[in-house]
Amino acid sequence: MNKGRIKVALALALVAVLAFVAVGARKTAMKLAQDAAQKVYVPPGEYDEFYAFLSGGFNGQIGVYGLPSGRLLKIIGVFSQNPRNGYGYNPETRPMLMTSHGFIPWDDTHHPELSQTNGVPDGRWLFVNANNTPRIARIGLKYMETEEIIEIPNSAGNHPSSFITENSEYLTAGTRFSVPIPQKDIPIDQYKGNFKGTLSFISIDPKTGKMDVAFQILVPGFDYDLAHCGKGPSHDWCFFTSYNTEEAHTLLEINASQHDKDFIAAVNWKRAEECVKEGKYETWHTPYAHNWFDEKKHMAFSEIKKEEKVIKPDQCPGVVYFIPTPKSPHGVDVSPDGKYILGDGKLSATMAVFSFDKMIKAIKEKKFAGDAYGIPILDFESVLDHYVKNVCLGPLHTESDGKGYAYTSCFISSEVVKWKWSTGEIVDRIPVYYSIGHLMIPGGDSAKPWGKYLLAMNKITKDRYLPTGPELNQSAQLIDITGDKMKLLLDFPTVGEPHYAQALPASMIKDKQARIYNLKENEHPYATKSEKNVKVVRKGHEVHVYMTAIRSHFVPDNIEGVKVGDTVYFHVTNLEQDWDIPHGFAVFGAPTSNNLIMPGETKTLVWKPEKPGVYPFYCTDFCSALHQEMQGYVRVSPADANPPMIWRGGGREGKWIVEQ
Amino acid sequence: MAKAEKIPILARVLVAVSAVIGIAAYFFPLWGYHLQAPQYPEGLDMWIWLYKLTGKVDIINDLNHYVGFMKLTESMFWEFKVLPVLTGILILWGLWVALVGTRRAFYWWLGYYAVFAVFSLADFYYRLWQFGHTVDPHAPIRITGYVPPMFGTKHFMNFTISSLPAAGFWVLLAGFVVAVLALLAAWPRAQAARAAARG
Numbered sequence: 001m002n003k004g005r006i007k008v009a010l011a012l013a014l015v016a017v018l019a020f021v022a023v024g025a026r027k028t029a030m031k032l033a034q035d036a037a038q039k040v041y042v043p044p045g046e047y048d049e050f051y052a053f054l055s056g057g058f059n060g061q062i063g064v065y066g067l068p069s070g071r072l073l074k075i076i077g078v079f080s081q082n083p084r085n086g087y088g089y090n091p092e093t094r095p096m097l098m099t100s101h102g103f104i105p106w107d108d109t110h111h112p113e114l115s116q117t118n119g120v121p122d123g124r125w126l127f128v129n130a131n132n133t134p135r136i137a138r139i140g141l142k143y144m145e146t147e148e149i150i151e152i153p154n155s156a157g158n159h160p161s162s163f164i165t166e167n168s169e170y171l172t173a174g175t176r177f178s179v180p181i182p183q184k185d186i187p188i189d190q191y192k193g194n195f196k197g198t199l200s201f202i203s204i205d206p207k208t209g210k211m212d213v214a215f216q217i218l219v220p221g222f223d224y225d226l227a228h229c230g231k232g233p234s235h236d237w238c239f240f241t242s243y244n245t246e247e248a249h250t251l252l253e254i255n256a257s258q259h260d261k262d263f264i265a266a267v268n269w270k271r272a273e274e275c276v277k278e279g280k281y282e283t284w285h286t287p288y289a290h291n292w293f294d295e296k297k298h299m300a301f302s303e304i305k306k307e308e309k310v311i312k313p314d315q316c317p318g319v320v321y322f323i324p325t326p327k328s329p330h331g332v333d334v335s336p337d338g339k340y341i342l343g344d345g346k347l348s349a350t351m352a353v354f355s356f357d358k359m360i361k362a363i364k365e366k367k368f369a370g371d372a373y374g375i376p377i378l379d380f381e382s383v384l385d386h387y388v389k390n391v392c393l394g395p396l397h398t399e400s401d402g403k404g405y406a407y408t409s410c411f412i413s414s415e416v417v418k419w420k421w422s423t424g425e426i427v428d429r430i431p432v433y434y435s436i437g438h439l440m441i442p443g444g445d446s447a448k449p450w451g452k453y454l455l456a457m458n459k460i461t462k463d464r465y466l467p468t469g470p471e472l473n474q475s476a477q478l479i480d481i482t483g484d485k486m487k488l489l490l491d492f493p494t495v496g497e498p499h500y501a502q503a504l505p506a507s508m509i510k511d512k513q514a515r516i517y518n519l520k521e522n523e524h525p526y527a528t529k530s531e532k533n534v535k536v537v538r539k540g541h542e543v544h545v546y547m548t549a550i551r552s553h554f555v556p557d558n559i560e561g562v563k564v565g566d567t568v569y570f571h572v573t574n575l576e577q578d579w580d581i582p583h584g585f586a587v588f589g590a591p592t593s594n595n596l597i598m599p600g601e602t603k604t605l606v607w608k609p610e611k612p613g614v615y616p617f618y619c620t621d622f623c624s625a626l627h628q629e630m631q632g633y634v635r636v637s638p639a640d641a642n643p644p645m646i647w648r649g650g651g652r653e654g655k656w657i658v659e660q
Numbered sequence: 661m662a663k664a665e666k667i668p669i670l671a672r673v674l675v676a677v678s679a680v681i682g683i684a685a686y687f688f689p690l691w692g693y694h695l696q697a698p699q700y701p702e703g704l705d706m707w708i709w710l711y712k713l714t715g716k717v718d719i720i721n722d723l724n725h726y727v728g729f730m731k732l733t734e735s736m737f738w739e740f741k742v743l744p745v746l747t748g749i750l751i752l753w754g755l756w757v758a759l760v761g762t763r764r765a766f767y768w769w770l771g772y773y774a775v776f777a778v779f780s781l782a783d784f785y786y787r788l789w790q791f792g793h794t795v796d797p798h799a800p801i802r803i804t805g806y807v808p809p810m811f812g813t814k815h816f817m818n819f820t821i822s823s824l825p826a827a828g829f830w831v832l833l834a835g836f837v838v839a840v841l842a843l844l845a846a847w848p849r850a851q852a853a854r855a856a857a858r859g
Contacts (some may be wrong), residue, residue: 072846551722578719625726 031082032134040068040490052503053597056496063495070492078137078146079107079130082266083593091604095302100287108132110499119166121230123508125209127162134158141509150211153288154181154198160227160240171258173200180220190590191249195221215309220373226331231447232338234356236270243328274318281309298524298602314374322378331397335421344395355385388424401442401451409436430486434460442503454479515579517600522606524602526571531555536647536656543568549583550575551624557632561645573602584620596622611637666761667846674842679754681835688827697818711740748749
């Protein structure tokens with residue numbers, strides 16, 4: 001055999017081997033994709049394993065998703081008007097969006113938190129904070145609607161919120177944008193020493209869920225960023241990260257990134273309770289709104305409260321300590337057993353894991369490294385347990401799987417890093433697409449995580465989906481964390497900008513979901529519970545239409561007698577008692593949203609007609625085969641006219657009732 | 661047949677059992693309807709009792725208005741007032757028959773039971789026929805001559821409608837069967853044979 005032949009034979013053999021390898025690799029890739037697809041596939045008609053509640057950031061809402069499918073199940077209007085169903089537009093729900101600054105139809109939702117019992121989500125309520133005009137909302141998990149909103153006085157930029165204590169005693173709130181507290185008109189360059197923050201504790205009534213501002217701790221003017229409360233041994237404590245300990249007031253990007261360490265504020269809320277009991281607080285009178293929805297009356301109420309208990313740390317020693325923490329930390333996370341506290345220092349590649357026991361010991365032994373505005377700064381080395389070295393670039397937030405591992409999101413290096421709580425040993429990494437902010441494991445910030453999936457919530461989407469102009473939805477990735485190696489399962493877009501999420505097994509709340517509002521229990525003052533009781537009442541320039549909706553007609557559906565200058569209130573009650581038969585209501589020319597009215601519910605549309613004419617109204621929800629016929633007319637006459645005041649509908653005719 | 665001729669103890673006991681069984685008819689529905697449609701995978705059930713309607717009656721009424729069927733309400737059926745009384749008479753009369761044990765009383769009671777059963781079923785069928793033939797002429801969707809099933813399954817528009825007797829009916833039927841057994845026990849020839857056997 002000559003050399004040429006050998007070369008050809010070798011080349012052929014190489015090609016064969018390469019082809020074999022390539023086919024094998026392709027097969028392996030397809031097999032992996034099939035495995036992933038099987039793990040997230042929820043067959044038609046079947047249900048997801050988890051409910052996930054993702055904040056919507058700048059949309060002011062909460063998105064309810066099913067996991068593992070990533071299907072969007074519902075959008076809940078919280079701090080923003082929701083034209084879909086009239087939330088924040090109709091008089092029933094407008095009071096929910098009242099603040100001490102008046103009616104505000106928008107905010108920025110950040111950190112949802114489920115109520116907990118013994119450190120585990122219990123499926124009663126979901127809370128979420130508003131960052132812009134400081135507020136916390138409570139969402140009931142039976143109706144999945146916003147039931148209460150409380151404003152946080154003496155604060156600005158409510159970012160380290162709404163994190164919960166182990167038995168839902170308190171929710172945290174805090175000041176990200178320090179301001180003069182109480183507010184006053186001073187030059188901004190007098191920031192240092194004059195601007196302050198508060199760390200607030202919002203109590204939750206264990207029966208009704210009603211929230212109240214229990215006490216506020218006045219703290220130096222840093223930027224308080226995130227929080228988490230202790231568990232087990234650390235039950236009495238909550239931890240808040242801070243950045244801008246430089247107290248910069250301009251170009252914070254540079255000026256607030258000078259210190260190598262910022263602080264975690266460790267707050268002993270039991271100690272704060274003692275100080276309140278002993279009268280070691282000041283009573284301040286900054287007004288704040290408290291709004292709640294009465295589900296029997298189908299109506300929200302708003303009150304302005306004007307009293308808060310403010311604790312000054314020098315008057316209540318032991319209430320707060322500062323733990324120095326590597327550079328500009330974002331998240332502060334507590335291990336499921338409550339023994340470790342982690343500051344995710346976003347400008348440091350090394351994270352410090354603190355020991356709760358060492359912290360208590362350092363406090364006892366007064367191992368302080370000075371103080372900040374009178375608040376003791378603990379000696380870093382005395383509190384440090386171990387480092388997580390070279391974890392990644394831009395660590396932001398960490399959750400746990402309940403099997404001893406922690407998962408940290410890394411914004412700059414765009415990855416999730418898995419490491420061991422007890423040693424800081426890094427065991428796995430997985431890339432995410434792109435620039436992850438928060439991550440979420442169902443129950444991952446609780447004492448007992450359901451460590452099956454991890455959801456990465458990313459800030460940059462770019463090329464992940466079909467492009468939709470310059471504005472793109474955010475992206476999320478679902479990762480399987482049951483094995484030694486993390487596995488990417490699914491990629492799906494999310495509405496708004498989720499800043500954090502919570503999830504719990506669907507079985508905990510699925511069967512207690514309300515299907516209708518019971519018509520018999522409807523105590524709305526303008527409810528009409530039977531077509532027999534419909535009426536139109538004039539009170540001066542107010543016209544109240546007591547209207548019913550049932551497939552497929554309104555009663556009344558002809559209204560004559562309205563004049564320019566009147567304010568017309570259409571109080572529409574949906575008489576249906578069958579699951580998923582809502583009716584909608586909208587009036588031509590009315591400068592407001594439609595109302596989507598659930599079975600047994602009453603909602604009001606308010607309209608001030610400005611021009612004479614005949615205006616149609618109709619059902620906006622395709623309710624039945626005769627939905628298109630579900631329409632009516634209201635006649636508007638000139639202000640000085642004297643039209644007959646009559647109505648028709650349901651085969652009947654009636655005269656208005658005129659009250660003086 | 662002598663006026664005061666008695667039926668055997670066995671027959672009297674069976675009559676008493678038959679009457680007592682009848683009490684259960686107050687505690688269980690007589691007839692059940694099950695409606696299924698694409699939009700109602702879980703189905704809609706309606707139960708007819710001696711004296712009431714239960715189940716998803718309101719939802720069925722809401723759906724029926726499209727085709728102009730009459731609205732089902734308890735007050736439109738005189739049967740709901742009369743049937744409990746007729747059943748009560750059946751039970752008390754049966755207990756009295758068991759007590760006095762005369763052949764004449766037994767035959768009258770048995771006749772009443774038979775007439776009661778035939779009349780009730782016939783009335784039920786008439787009501788179904790009437791339901792199907794009394795439709796609002798102005799209904800959005802016009803239909804003619806549909807009668808809901810009494811036994812079994814029928815299809816109507818998007819619904820599959822199944823109708824079957826329920827526990828209350830089976831209880832009354834069992835009562836009737838026991839009454840027939842009583843008749844066999846009291847049959848003059850059988851009684852004569854037993855008397856002969858005793859010698």
